Amino acid sequence: xKFNIALLAGDGIGPEVIDQxxxxxxxxxxxxxxxxxWKPALTGAAAxxxxxxxxxxxxxxxxxxxxxxxxxAIGHPRFDNDPSAKVRPEQGLLKMRKKLGLFxxxxxxxxxxxxxxxxxxxxxxIEGTDLVFLRELTGGIYxxxxxxxxxxxxxYDNCVYTRAEVQRLAKKGFxxxxxxxxxxxxxxxxxxxxxxxxxxxxxxxxxxxxxxxEVSYEFVDAVAMRLVQWxxxxxxxxxxxxxxxxxxxxxxxISGSMGLMPSASMGSDIALFEPIHGSYPQATGLNIANPLAxxxxxxxxxxxxxxxxxEGAAIRDVVNKSLSEGVxxxxxxxxxxxxxxxxxxxWLAANI
Amino acid sequence: xKFNIALLAGDGIGPEVIDQxxxxxxxxxxxxxxxxxWKPALTGAAAxxxxxxxxxxxxxxxxxxxxxxxxxAIGHPRFDNDPSAKVRPEQGLLKMRKKLGLFxxxxxxxxxxxxxxxxxxxxxxIEGTDLVFLRELTGGIYxxxxxxxxxxxxxYDNCVYTRAEVQRLAKKGFxxxxxxxxxxxxxxxxxxxxxxxxxxxxxxxxxxxxxxxEVSYEFVDAVAMRLVQWxxxxxxxxxxxxxxxxxxxxxxxISGSMGLMPSASMGSDIALFEPIHGSYPQATGLNIANPLAxxxxxxxxxxxxxxxxxEGAAIRDVVNKSLSEGVxxxxxxxxxxxxxxxxxxxWLAANI
Ligand SMILES: CC(C)[C@H](C(=O)O)[C@@H](O)C(=O)O
Ligand SMILES: CC(C)[C@H](C(=O)O)[C@@H](O)C(=O)O
Numbered sequence: 279x280k281f282n283i284a285l286l287a288g289d290g291i292g293p294e295v296i297d298q299x300x301x302x303x304x305x306x307x308x309x310x311x312x313x314x315x316w317k318p319a320l321t322g323a324a325a326x327x328x329x330x331x332x333x334x335x336x337x338x339x340x341x342x343x344x345x346x347x348x349x350x351a352i353g354h355p356r357f358d359n360d361p362s363a364k365v366r367p368e369q370g371l372l373k374m375r376k377k378l379g380l381f382x383x384x385x386x387x388x389x390x391x392x393x394x395x396x397x398x399x400x401x402x403x404i405e406g407t408d409l410v411f412l413r414e415l416t417g418g419i420y421x422x423x424x425x426x427x428x429x430x431x432x433x434y435d436n437c438v439y440t441r442a443e444v445q446r447l448a449k450k451g452f453x454x455x456x457x458x459x460x461x462x463x464x465x466x467x468x469x470x471x472x473x474x475x476x477x478x479x480x481x482x483x484x485x486x487x488x489x490x491x492e493v494s495y496e497f498v499d500a501v502a503m504r505l506v507q508w509x510x511x512x513x514x515x516x517x518x519x520x521x522x523x524x525x526x527x528x529x530x531x532i533s534g535s536m537g538l539m540p541s542a543s544m545g546s547d548i549a550l551f552e553p554i555h556g557s558y559p560q561a562t563g564l565n566i567a568n569p570l571a572x573x574x575x576x577x578x579x580x581x582x583x584x585x586x587x588x589e590g591a592a593i594r595d596v597v598n599k600s601l602s603e604g605v606x607x608x609x610x611x612x613x614x615x616x617x618x619x620x621x622x623x624x625w626l627a628a629n630i
Numbered sequence: 631x632k633f634n635i636a637l638l639a640g641d642g643i644g645p646e647v648i649d650q651x652x653x654x655x656x657x658x659x660x661x662x663x664x665x666x667x668w669k670p671a672l673t674g675a676a677a678x679x680x681x682x683x684x685x686x687x688x689x690x691x692x693x694x695x696x697x698x699x700x701x702x703a704i705g706h707p708r709f710d711n712d713p714s715a716k717v718r719p720e721q722g723l724l725k726m727r728k729k730l731g732l733f734x735x736x737x738x739x740x741x742x743x744x745x746x747x748x749x750x751x752x753x754x755x756i757e758g759t760d761l762v763f764l765r766e767l768t769g770g771i772y773x774x775x776x777x778x779x780x781x782x783x784x785x786y787d788n789c790v791y792t793r794a795e796v797q798r799l800a801k802k803g804f805x806x807x808x809x810x811x812x813x814x815x816x817x818x819x820x821x822x823x824x825x826x827x828x829x830x831x832x833x834x835x836x837x838x839x840x841x842x843x844e845v846s847y848e849f850v851d852a853v854a855m856r857l858v859q860w861x862x863x864x865x866x867x868x869x870x871x872x873x874x875x876x877x878x879x880x881x882x883x884i885s886g887s888m889g890l891m892p893s894a895s896m897g898s899d900i901a902l903f904e905p906i907h908g909s910y911p912q913a914t915g916l917n918i919a920n921p922l923a924x925x926x927x928x929x930x931x932x933x934x935x936x937x938x939x940x941e942g943a944a945i946r947d948v949v950n951k952s953l954s955e956g957v958x959x960x961x962x963x964x965x966x967x968x969x970x971x972x973x974x975x976x977w978l979a980a981n982i
Contacts (some may be wrong), residue, residue: 356822358847362831368821398755398859419771419789424824428792433828437771437787440780467872469710469720472776476785479714495710501881503888506858507750520819524876528854536855 280313281584284344286323286337288369290557291567291619292350298623299348299576302453303594305630306580306589318343318408321374322352322367322557330506332370338377341548346583347378349549349552355559376416376467379545381443383413383522384578385554387509387529387539392601399506404532409512410454411529413522414439414447415543418473420519439473439518444480450544452488458513462493465517465525466500477518498525505529519579530554537568537605537609538597539576542582550582551575568607571595573626596629632665632938636696638689640674641719642909643919643971644702650975651700651928652779654948657738658932658941669696673726674719683721690729693900698935699730701904707752709909728768731897733795734802735765736904736930737878738892739861742883744953745962746881747888749886751858754815756884761864762806763881765874766799767895768933770825772871791825791870796832803868803894804840810865814845817853817877818870829870850877857881859862889961892927892948896936901935903927917970920959922949925978948981 285300287293299317307314319337332352332514336607341347353368388408389397399402422436448464452458455462464481465475478495485493496504498521504511505525509532530536539554553571561567574597581590598607605625608616617625639645639650652668659666671689678684684704693699704719719840726732738762749756776786776908800816807814816833818826830847837845850873856863857877857913861884869877875914882888891906905923926949933942953959957977969977 304776328969353821362827366821372822398751400750400752403750419787420822422786426824426828431793433791433824435789437789438784439786440784442783468719469705470724470772471787472778472785473787475714476778478686499875499879502854502876503883506880506883510979520705523819523851524854524873527851528858528880531855531858 279584280315281346282315282317282344284341284345284347285316285317286321286349287324288350288352288557289324290351290559290562292322292352292557294563294565294567294619295553295569295572296348296350296427298619298626299572301591301623301627302573302630303576303626306592307590307630309592310586310589321370323354323357325370326365326367330364330365332365333373333377336372339376341374344548346579347548347550348579350553350572351552351557352551353557353559370419375422375543378548378550379416380550381414381416381541382447382544384542384544385411385413385526385529385539387411387533389533390535390538390601391446391509391537393533393535395534396610397532399509403507404509404534407508407533409529410458410514411522411526412447412451412454412514412516413516413526414443418441418519421445426530431562437471437473439476440602441480444477445484448481448484450517451514452484452491455514456488460491461513463512463515464493464495465498465515465519465521466495467498468495469497474520475504478594481516496572500524502528505532527553538570538574538606540571542575544580544582549579551579551583551609566622567619568609569619569623573597592630596626599629600626631936632667633698634667634669634696636656636699637670638673638699639670639676640702640704640960641676641744642911643749644674644909646915646919646971647905647921647924648702648918649667650815650971650978651924652949652982654925654945655978657785659942661944662938662941663981667861671977673722675706675709677722678717678719680815680911682717682910684717684719684888685725685729690726693726693730696900698931699900699902699930701902702924703905704913707908712796719724722912724772725849726771727895730900730902731769732895733766734799734896735767736894736896737763737765737835737881739763739881739885741886742950742953745885745887745890747886748764749884751861751884755863756860756886759885761861761881762810762866763807763874763878764799764803764866764868764869765878766795769795770871773917775945782859789823789825789896791828793828793832796829800833800836800868803866804836807866808840809841810922813865813868814843815864817845817854817867817873818847818852819873820847821849825974833850833868854932855878880908889959890922890926892923892930893929894927896934901931903931903935917972918952919971920961920969921975925965925975932982944982948978952978
């Protein structure tokens with residue numbers, strides 16, 4: 279098969295980790311007789327510097343014309359402490375999600391047996407953890423009207439959801455639950471927020487269409503606790519944009535494998551794949567960033583976007599092999615020899 | 631001295647744990663020659679059942695006429711899965727916070743050496759953790775306009791903050807930081823939300839008034855991670871209402887001492903003291919709930935509302951004694967003999 283893949287490296291360590299995912303994907307393509315054409319395009323602070331816009335129209339055109347998007351990371355500290363900055367890298371990310379219609383962000387958290395002792399949690403708390411968050415990605419307070427009034431003295435952000443937005447996300451949640459252990463948790467703050475009450479009533483109404491799925495409803499604050507206490511008690515969780523932002527990041531560190539967690543963002547058409555970690559500016563250019571989350575995002579791409587499970591499995595296998603043979607970056611090296619970002623990528627590509 | 635204390639037991643285990651705090655407070659008062667008059671009043675589901683309103687005017691009058699409020703917990707599962715319920719216990723809580731002007735919620739998280747192994751986190755991750763959240767409690771998305779349009783198909787919640795609201799909370803944060811290790815972390819989502827940008831710019835402008843305080847700014851998702859990874863790297867954190875709800879609950883479980891964490895809510899006038907845990911409906915009436923968080927909330931009341939540090943210390947000491955002598959409820963009993971809620975309260979009062 280032939281694929282065009284938009285390649286959005288972004289900022290910080292983005293370009294370095296993306297390079298390794300490209301190597302590994304090319305190696306898989308070669309092995310299985312596919313042909314990938316990579317379409318690099320600008321995004322984030324890198325795009326602001328080049329063309330004054332974090333998600334330029336040309337980049338959007340490249341994405342739309344591709345079969346999938348592979349994304350690195352965006353964000354730059356230069357913008358973070360300047361509340362008055364007019365253009366921010368993050369705006370590009372949000373614009374991209376919206377324009378590509380990526381309303382469902384799939385974020386798994388699972389453990390690697392060989393990395394369990396890296397977790398801040400005790401072994402017995404995380405063993406067997408294998409959960410997936412479905413985070414709504416194009417609605418809520420991220421996209422509602424926001425601004426100032428009273429000469430800048432009052433700020434506001436509007437959180438808005440329609441029933442249709444909840445339904446399409448929840449539908450993916452129910453389907454994912456059916457494909458897994460048939461347990462679905464709807465995370466909201468229905469005791470306070472009207473949008474959460476809409477979420478809860480919408481999901482409740484859908485229960486009858488999936489009689490086999492056992493649905494639970496939990497408040498976001500309770501989930502923030504139980505994720506630390508008994509992460510392995512969860513399976514599929516669905517939630518709105520902001521709660522998903524906070525909880526998926528929280529979940530990502532419990533496994534001890536933050537640098538390994540991939541994610542996918544999907545809509546009706548194109549899908550985007552990216553590591554959960556951020557742009558990690560302090561590590562930029564040092565050849566120390568762990569590329570595995572991006573490599574595993576490429577695996578998700580083969581499986582989900584191209585429906586090629588064997589190719590995905592080949593990537594997962596070689597990642598597991600690198601872990602068990604200790605071909606890892608310093609974050610996983612346990613005081614033993616650490617490999618560089620590139621060396622890990624080369625090794626993975628060579629061992630596919 | 632003579633005090634009037636409003637006693638709002640609330641729902642679930644609220645009445646049981648409040649009873650123990652009353653016993654212990656009375657014992658301390660007796661020992662130090664004070665006189666407490668308790669003024670019980672209805673709140674929560676209990677108040678809905680009795681008078682159709684979760685925070686009746688009479689209750690408000692009792693609070694306003696008192697020197698402090700001691701609060702149990704509210705919430706009842708009967709309301710949680712009914713998105714269309716017209717009156718909810720939580721509304722009472724929010725109305726109370728608003729009408730009493732309790733804009734600053736102080737939530738410490740600390741460890742008890744004897745309980746460290748109860749934590750889901752590894753010992754080396756939590757040892758030495760001693761942090762305090764200051765959560766804004768009467769603004770933000772909890773109190774903004776909310777409702778439906780499009781015949782119920784669209785729901786909205788407005789998040790609003792004024793500079794003055796941020797300033798008064800941040801002021802308490804800076805003051806607390808000055809009294810502790812002079813480290814302050816402002817938690818926001820300034821890369822996405824306009825209200826967060828107002829928070830950040832307001833706190834930045836206040837830095838010059840507290841030149842000794844070292845201020846850091848972190849995104850809420852990053853804090854959700856670091857709280858699990860390195861909780862002991864934090865000291866004083868300030869944040870808005872919803873982020874505070876999620877993060878303080880997350881923080882409360884890392885110490886392994888959830889059932890022991892007290893909190894205070896303050897404004898310009900009266901202050902309220904309550905355990906961090908909820909109404910724990912499953913345990914209602916079973917005499918198994920841990921009363922220590924409420925008892926320690928009473929200690930905070932003596933210290934903060936009445937400026938009586940010795941009385942507070944007497945309560946803390948007897949709590950520590952109960953822990954080291956194993957006079958504890960089943961959640962802390964480690965398979966050894968467990969005491970009932972009342973027995974723990976009796977023991978504490980007798981040993982003051
Ligand atoms: C960079 C930021 C805007 C973004 C978000 O909040 O969605 C990030 O935290 C994420 O989770 O992808
Ligand atoms: C019961 C609920 C409305 C409340 C809140 O969200 O503030 C509770 O979770 C708390 O933190 O005190």
